[in-house]
Amino acid sequence: MSVMQRESSAGYLTRAPRSSGLADVLEILLDRGLVIDAFVRVSLVGIELLTIDLRVVVASVDTYLRFAEAVNRLDLQQTSDAKGLPDMFGDAEEEGAERKTKGAVEGGMDAIKEKIGLGGRKKDDEDDDDDR
Amino acid sequence: MSALYLYGVTRPRELPPRLAERGLFLVEHDRRAAIVSDLEEAPVRASRRNLLAHADAVEELHEGGVVLPARFGVVLDDQEAAREFLALPDVEHLLERHRDTSELTLKGTYEESILAEVSRPLAPLQAAYRRAPSLEAGIALGEAVAQALADRRARDCETVLTRLAPLAQDVVVSEPFGEYAALDLALLVRRDAVEALNTALDEVVAELSPPLHLRLVGPLPPYSFVSLELQAAA
Numbered sequence: 281m282s283v284m285q286r287e288s289s290a291g292y293l294t295r296a297p298r299s300s301g302l303a304d305v306l307e308i309l310l311d312r313g314l315v316i317d318a319f320v321r322v323s324l325v326g327i328e329l330l331t332i333d334l335r336v337v338v339a340s341v342d343t344y345l346r347f348a349e350a351v352n353r354l355d356l357q358q359t360s361d362a363k364g365l366p367d368m369f370g371d372a373e374e375e376g377a378e379r380k381t382k383g384a385v386e387g388g389m390d391a392i393k394e395k396i397g398l399g400g401r402k403k404d405d406e407d408d409d410d411d412r
Numbered sequence: 413m414s415a416l417y418l419y420g421v422t423r424p425r426e427l428p429p430r431l432a433e434r435g436l437f438l439v440e441h442d443r444r445a446a447i448v449s450d451l452e453e454a455p456v457r458a459s460r461r462n463l464l465a466h467a468d469a470v471e472e473l474h475e476g477g478v479v480l481p482a483r484f485g486v487v488l489d490d491q492e493a494a495r496e497f498l499a500l501p502d503v504e505h506l507l508e509r510h511r512d513t514s515e516l517t518l519k520g521t522y523e524e525s526i527l528a529e530v531s532r533p534l535a536p537l538q539a540a541y542r543r544a545p546s547l548e549a550g551i552a553l554g555e556a557v558a559q560a561l562a563d564r565r566a567r568d569c570e571t572v573l574t575r576l577a578p579l580a581q582d583v584v585v586s587e588p589f590g591e592y593a594a595l596d597l598a599l600l601v602r603r604d605a606v607e608a609l610n611t612a613l614d615e616v617v618a619e620l621s622p623p624l625h626l627r628l629v630g631p632l633p634p635y636s637f638v639s640l641e642l643q644a645a646a
Contacts, residue, residue, distance in 0.1 A: 292617055292620075292624060292625050292626060293613065293614070293617045293625075293626045293627075293628065294625070294626070294627045294628070295610075295627075295628045295629075296627070296628070296629045297629075297630070297631070298467075298468075298471045298629070298632070299464070299467045299468075299471060299629060299632065300629075301464075302460050302463065302464075304467075304517075304629055305463050305464060305466075305467045306463065307586075307589075308467075308517070308635045308636070309463055309466060309467060309481075309483065309484035309635070310458070310483070310484055310485075311483075312483065312598075312635045312636045312638075313420075313481045313482050313483035313484070313486075313635050313638060314420065314421065314480050314481065314482045314483060314486070314506075314638045315482070315483045315486065341551055343554065343558060343591055344550065344551045344553075344554025344555045344557075344558060345547075345550045345551065345554055346554070346591075347527060347553070347554040347557040347558055347561075347591075348541055348549075348550040348551070348553040348554035348557065349550070350524060350527050351527050351528065351531045351534075351538060351553065351554075351557055352538065352541060352542060352545075352553075354524070354525060354527055354528040355528065355531075355538065
């Protein structure tokens with residue numbers, strides 16, 4: 281990896297001059313790029329699990345239920361936001377419980393990202409050796 | 413074993429010392445050169461480290477001239493095979509075509525709050541779910557939300573494309589992956605049009621902004637625009 285890589289970010293846009301993580305290179309290097317039949321062979325290991333898992337997290341009952349839960353929770357949040365100042369202190373306990381729920385859901389998403397190897401996992405492959 | 417790992421194809425030139433030290437070298441034929449390194453052991457492991465090393469090499473070389481990046485894991489038997497492959501007319505055509513191009517990839521992701529936005533018209537389903545949070549009510553609501561999100565995604569993608577596509581020579585639109593993924597584009601632009609595209613993107617962002625986060629990577633070698641699968645000459 282280049283040491284000169286710099287990321288810049290303005291509001292909702294992030295810019296990177298180069299690929300800088302698995303999320304950037306995974307699809308691009310495995311799905312695209314030059315392939316030349318007959319002269320070369322594509323020869324690799326360690327892909328199967330990745331590509332299969334990539335397809336797993338598509339719309340499913342599981343997704344629907346998560347969406348339903350999230351919509352419900354976001355709606356409750358908005359309602360309580362609209363209450364105004366006087367109630368805010370009295371709501372402390374409720375808000376704490378809500379945060380707990382949110383944490384659990386996000387934890388689930390993280391686990392999924394971890395499983396498919398996306399989402400900026402920082403840890404290097406443990407048994408990584410210099411293959412070339 | 414004398415196999416060669418192929419990173420990509422370029423014009424003959426001197427490799428940056430950083431890459432040469434890592435064992436990369438060029439096999440040349442005419443005005444074309446294969447970027448390779450000796451491969452001790454096949455198959456190649458698709459580890460994070462190897463994938464990033466491949467990307468690093470082709471992206472570094474792209475800064476100094478045309479590179480046709482190879483797909484990860486392409487192995488040539490020997491230097492002779494490399495030269496035969498370089499002799500294919502299609503290789504020359506692609507090098508010419510990408511003489512002054514770069515790829516920019518643009519990915520978008522929504523914040524979770526997008527769900528509140530797209531589900532506004534779904535109040536009845538939402539009320540039903542809250543009244544009786546059964547599995548059926550949850551699926552009905554969630555499915556409607558997923559559909560509303562898909563519609564929103566299509567609309568935002570259209571907005572972005574309308575603005576950016578005219579500045580590009582070619583565009584690859586991929587199905588974005590992930591529940592909150594919004595869009596996944598690869599844009600092929602002339603190197604001297606990268607700035608213009610960046611400016612246009614800033615304007616698009618001002619229109620779309622929350623809760624859509626965009627990530628632009630590049631200028632990269634044309635990963636998504638060299639994928640014609642070349643056949644061996646009969």
